[in-house]
Amino acid sequence: MKRTITIAALALTSTLVLSACSDDASDSDNADTVSATATSADNGETHEDTTTAEDGGHDMDHPEDGGPAxxxxxxxxxxxxPVGSEVILTADHMPGMDGAQATISGAFDTTTYSVSYTPVGGGEPITDHRWVVHEELVDPGQAPLSDGAEVVIDAEHMSGMKGATATIDYSTDETVYMVDLTTDDMTMTNHKWVTESEIEPAE
Structure with a gap:
């Protein structure tokens, strides 16, 4: 009788141990799933942050092909x-641009402006957008325009720009360039614009 009770006790103990192991494994699997989900969410947020350029604290959506001058x-x-030169960009118009290698696709003599505006169709105001050239303004008159002048933009560097009323922040008459560049997050051709002071020769 004593031997039968001992065997039964051992069987019960073994069952409880196996059950506990199963619960632990299940908890571990659940933890792994939660961890993987959190990592996936974190990666999604990071991806969004790195592919969204900002200007004056606002999102920008430059096209991959900026089109002709x-x-x-x-x-x-x-x-x-000159066109075809390999250069290093020192501008930070968007994430990944500063330090990126680029190829000059156009070089021009004009007046180039930083502008602030509210996108057509609504949205947060864009401040200190660099750059818009004189030829991308509607009936601008004689260059250079004064700081504070109101203008209408006739360029679509990003959504909501074309047709927007803008204020001239400041201007420069240095040579301005279109560039082709590739970063970790984007490839762009004929990106408008980078001024000469935002460029260094490639090593």
């Missing part, structure tokens, strides 16, 4: 960086 703009006769 605006009509009427004058090509630079003897630019520091």
């Amino acid at each position: 605006p009509e009427g703009i004058v090509e630079a006769v003897d630019p520091t960086y």
